[in-house]
Amino acid sequence: MEKRTLGKTGLKVSVIGFGGIPIQKLPMRETRKLIKEAIDRGINFFDTAQGYGDSETKIGEGTKEKRDKCIIATKSPCRTEKEVLSHVNKALKRLKTDYIDLYQIHHVSKPFELKKVLSPRGALEGLLKLKKAGKIRHIGVTGHNPSVLQEAIEKSEEFETVQFPFNIVEDEEDKFSLLRIAKKFNVGTIIMKPLAGGVIPEPSLSLRWILQQGVDTVIPGMVLLSEVRENAKIGEKVYPLSFEELSHLKNSVSKLETQFCRRCMYCMPCPEGIPIYLIQELGDKVRVNVEQVKKMCKETYAKLKKNVEDCIDCGECEKKCPYNLPVRKMLREKHKLLTSAP
Numbered sequence: 001m002e003k004r005t006l007g008k009t010g011l012k013v014s015v016i017g018f019g020g021i022p023i024q025k026l027p028m029r030e031t032r033k034l035i036k037e038a039i040d041r042g043i044n045f046f047d048t049a050q051g052y053g054d055s056e057t058k059i060g061e062g063t064k065e066k067r068d069k070c071i072i073a074t075k076s077p078c079r080t081e082k083e084v085l086s087h088v089n090k091a092l093k094r095l096k097t098d099y100i101d102l103y104q105i106h107h108v109s110k111p112f113e114l115k116k117v118l119s120p121r122g123a124l125e126g127l128l129k130l131k132k133a134g135k136i137r138h139i140g141v142t143g144h145n146p147s148v149l150q151e152a153i154e155k156s157e158e159f160e161t162v163q164f165p166f167n168i169v170e171d172e173e174d175k176f177s178l179l180r181i182a183k184k185f186n187v188g189t190i191i192m193k194p195l196a197g198g199v200i201p202e203p204s205l206s207l208r209w210i211l212q213q214g215v216d217t218v219i220p221g222m223v224l225l226s227e228v229r230e231n232a233k234i235g236e237k238v239y240p241l242s243f244e245e246l247s248h249l250k251n252s253v254s255k256l257e258t259q260f261c262r263r264c265m266y267c268m269p270c271p272e273g274i275p276i277y278l279i280q281e282l283g284d285k286v287r288v289n290v291e292q293v294k295k296m297c298k299e300t301y302a303k304l305k306k307n308v309e310d311c312i313d314c315g316e317c318e319k320k321c322p323y324n325l326p327v328r329k330m331l332r333e334k335h336k337l338l339t340s341a342p
């Protein structure tokens, strides 16, 4: 497996990492097998989060025998020093480890959130103390808004990594700009949602396209042993797409351009409090042909306080969507999928 240096952390990470979202609904026994397979195939970077159900516990269980061979990254939506201390202690317990290789401040997508994180007694100050105490080794930031992430790494040299969604469909110029800035400041780049939540029909080509943009690691979510094997194979020898492969990939996603929600949240807030971007994401994921993932999406949707049934058809979301998506129609279709019988 090819390894790349994760920016100024100096960590040598496998180009294919392990995204920890979908394992939430796998039984522990299957997760252990999956993680073992990943480690055996050379994957050494495992990304999880406090908010991914029991994912931290499962990653801890799956990696505990080979802890020294694994680089564990986790994250939480901590904004203050006080939150950081309790979140990191909780993560250490769940992960069954004495240290976390990379702790990321999760989902910093609005300027006021960044301000809070960087302020005195903010999350960054707390993480620096924990770093000094040896509980965490490196600090990163994640989010969906490239300009806020860019500001974060320009404002504080303490951020050693940045994690954001990037793929052939979500390839806006501000993401390339973030990549350039990250390289300039020697900040490691971790790519989430490399298959756009499972909607890109050519996973191998998509992963190769991202890796050829010079990112350090991509972290597809995996629940099947076959997915681990296929993805790991791509990382054995990374080579750029040929002209034909690139055209094929572009053709395969051309329809998505006008049908795919980029989760940019520009349509928010909805006057009725409907979490539009989340429903869009769940509605994409529920199409993935894996029973556990379908179940997880449906359960999450069922728990929402507001859903598509609360829509008053005002059309505000469509006026604000920069991609001119037929948001209402999409939401109705996704509601159907998310409420259909198993």
Ligand code: SF4
Residues within 6 Å of the ligand: 269, 270, 271, 272, 273, 274, 276, 310, 311, 312, 313, 314, 315, 316, 317, 318, 327, 328
């Ligand atoms: S059309 Fe529905 S989903 Fe869109 S903003 Fe109005 S109430 Fe919210």
Ligand code: SF4
Residues within 6 Å of the ligand: 260, 261, 262, 263, 264, 265, 266, 267, 268, 276, 277, 280, 320, 321, 322, 323, 325, 327
């Ligand atoms: S519906 Fe449009 S504005 Fe809303 S999150 Fe998706 S892409 Fe962004």
